[in-house]
Amino acid sequence: MEKTLPKIEIIEKYCKGCHICVEFCPTKVLEMKGFVVAVKNLEACIKCMQCELRCPDFAIKVSAE
Amino acid sequence: MAFDYEKYLRPGKLPHIWCPGCGHGIVMKGLIRAMDTLKLDMKNTAIVSGIGCASRLPGYIDCCTLHTAHGRAAAFATGVKMAKPEMNVILCGGDGDGTAIGGNHFIHACRRNIDMTYIIMNNYIYGMTGGQFSPCTPTGHKASTTPYGNPDPGFDIAKLAIGAGATFVARGTAFHANQIDKLIVEAIQHKGFSVVEILDDCPTTYGRRNKYKSVIEMMNRLKEVAVPVKAAEKMTAEQLKGKVLTGVLYKEEKPEYTEEFAKVIERAKASK
Ligand SMILES: Cc1ncc(C[n+]2csc(CCOP(=O)(O)OP(=O)(O)O)c2C)c(N)n1
Ligand code: SF4
Numbered sequence: 001m002e003k004t005l006p007k008i009e010i011i012e013k014y015c016k017g018c019h020i021c022v023e024f025c026p027t028k029v030l031e032m033k034g035f036v037v038a039v040k041n042l043e044a045c046i047k048c049m050q051c052e053l054r055c056p057d058f059a060i061k062v063s064a065e
Numbered sequence: 066m067a068f069d070y071e072k073y074l075r076p077g078k079l080p081h082i083w084c085p086g087c088g089h090g091i092v093m094k095g096l097i098r099a100m101d102t103l104k105l106d107m108k109n110t111a112i113v114s115g116i117g118c119a120s121r122l123p124g125y126i127d128c129c130t131l132h133t134a135h136g137r138a139a140a141f142a143t144g145v146k147m148a149k150p151e152m153n154v155i156l157c158g159g160d161g162d163g164t165a166i167g168g169n170h171f172i173h174a175c176r177r178n179i180d181m182t183y184i185i186m187n188n189y190i191y192g193m194t195g196g197q198f199s200p201c202t203p204t205g206h207k208a209s210t211t212p213y214g215n216p217d218p219g220f221d222i223a224k225l226a227i228g229a230g231a232t233f234v235a236r237g238t239a240f241h242a243n244q245i246d247k248l249i250v251e252a253i254q255h256k257g258f259s260v261v262e263i264l265d266d267c268p269t270t271y272g273r274r275n276k277y278k279s280v281i282e283m284m285n286r287l288k289e290v291a292v293p294v295k296a297a298e299k300m301t302a303e304q305l306k307g308k309v310l311t312g313v314l315y316k317e318e319k320p321e322y323t324e325e326f327a328k329v330i331e332r333a334k335a336s337k
């Protein structure tokens with residue numbers, strides 16, 4: 001069975017580059033690219049939603065299905 | 066599907082004014098999720114705040130909102146609730162707003178047990194005005210007005226609320242984001258005055274003066290100090306040193322103020 005990857009949407013104009021999502025992602029999916037966050041390794045995402053929950057700026061959204 | 070926060074926000078308001086990594090945004094998202102869980106009618110819900118960075122929260126949410134004077138959220142909110150007891154009334158603001166200039170209104174709202182929920186974002190500082198110490202700044206910590214360390218002991222907001230008569234008191238942290246909405250849901254469902262203290266971070270005026278190198282260090286501190294009440298039961302006094310209890314700390318049923326006041330009106334009418 002093929003693994004369905006989640007969708008991670010980053011709204012760059014809202015991201016303030018605080019690093020919270022990058023730091024507390026348990027599987028290190030995210031990285032900083034300049035001042036904003038970017039997806040480095042989508043394959044590793046376990047859809048835990050921690051990044052979306054902790055982002056103070058409504059700047060990252062994870063769609064699980 | 067990702068959670069649709071936009072549905073609850075006033076259009077065109079993002080990005081919000083809070084600094085990078087400020088926990089107030091995390092708390093606001095928790096409140097929105099709680100409002101969604103409870104399916105609150107936005108036309109029948111009022112969010113009332115005082116002044117401060119935390120008190121800017123109502124400006125973003127598309128329900129009935131009231132941004133009042135410094136420390137006066139409880140007074141204005143009491144007015145709203147007395148005029149319209151059927152409304153869901155939520156107060157929010159910072160530690161400075163709620164426990165310094167607004168401390169008196171805070172304790173009396175607790176004492177009356179009026180059916181409202183107060184979300185107090187405790188970042189241990191007056192963030193908005195550049196980092197003066199608040200009644201919640203821990204002893205020894207630095208603020209712009211205590212450059213050699215704060216000599217005052219800080220308030221324990223939850224204990225203050227319990228002592229003053231609040232009938233539901235809970236505490237969470239900005240780090241434990243997925244708990245925030247659950248605590249707020251329980252608080253709103255509780256009939257009476259409920260207080261939810263969220264330990265928060267202000268990297269800009271508090272963090273940098275107190276040797277936190279980054280927002281991440283501040284978040285890690287919140288992660289480390291928080292101990293859920295259930296886990297604390299199994300811990301020794303030694304293990305609990307320097308820790309802060311989180312979760313629902315206190316709950317009791319007591320007569321609610323608007324209902325008691327309605328009875329007063331009935332008695333007054335009957336006596337004529
Ligand atoms: C009557 C009055 N006094 C003082 C001020 C200045 N003032 C604005 S916000 C603030 C403190 C806010 O601190 P807090 O409530 O902790 O909110 P934070 O900014 O930390 O989120 C003060 C003293 C004011 N606006 N009005
Ligand atoms: S959902 Fe979890 S695993 Fe996926 S990017 Fe976010 S924090 Fe990382």
Ligand code: SF4
Nearest residue numbers: 015016018019021055
């Ligand atoms: S938590 Fe939000 S604002 Fe902070 S870096 Fe990640 S996406 Fe950007």
Ligand code: SF4
Nearest residue numbers: 083084087118192267
């Ligand atoms: S000054 Fe502090 S409390 Fe105010 S927005 Fe910035 S980080 Fe948040």
Ligand SMILES: [Mg+2]
Nearest residue numbers: 159160190192
């Ligand atoms: Mg404050």
